[in-house]
Amino acid sequence: MNADEIQFCYHESPIGPLLLSGIEDCLYALSFPVDGEGLPADSMWRENPASFANARRELDAYFEKKLERFTISYLLRGSQFQLSVWRALSSIPYGSFVSYGEIARRVGKPKGAQAVGMANHANPLPIIIPCHRVIGADGSMVGFGGGIDLKRLLLTHEGITLGQTTSSPGQLGFAF
Secondary structure, three states: OOHHHOEEEEEOOOOOOEEEEEEOOEEEEEEOOEOOEOOOOOOOOEEOOOOOHHHHHHHHHHHOOOOOOOOOOEOOOOOHHHHHHHHHHHOOOOOOOEEHHHHHHHOOOOOOHHHHHHHHHOOOOOOOOOHHHEEOOOOOOOOOOOOHHHHHHHHHHOOOOOOOOOOOHHHHOOOO
């Protein structure tokens, strides 16, 4: 795969413009906005506003609380450990959460909670591969590429409330 083969589009969502990238209709990455703005695309990529129609449709349904499990085509690239963690993340049901330690046990590395955290951080498809559903062993909100407020917002969207919030969705400017 060459960088100039990659297509991208921005998709408006309640959390801001999401950057979707991949080839044809196969999604490779979803990137969160930064400070309310869409993340800049790689200059070698080709913009195609019509790309990833299925992904955009499923993301809309997720944010409308009409979809709990994504079925779109995507390609994951990573180490064997990362792939095993991402598969385990995909099995966490909507509206549920598990600890980093539990994911480590599920992938056969019971002492690998920190490594699971690193694999979560490298997840190229947040929301679709639901790394926001992983919390600290003590129930704390720890680690998330989109920030703790966004993690809390996504969990709340799915009906999960953990701990005290530092910001309300209204303060963040998001409305589901």
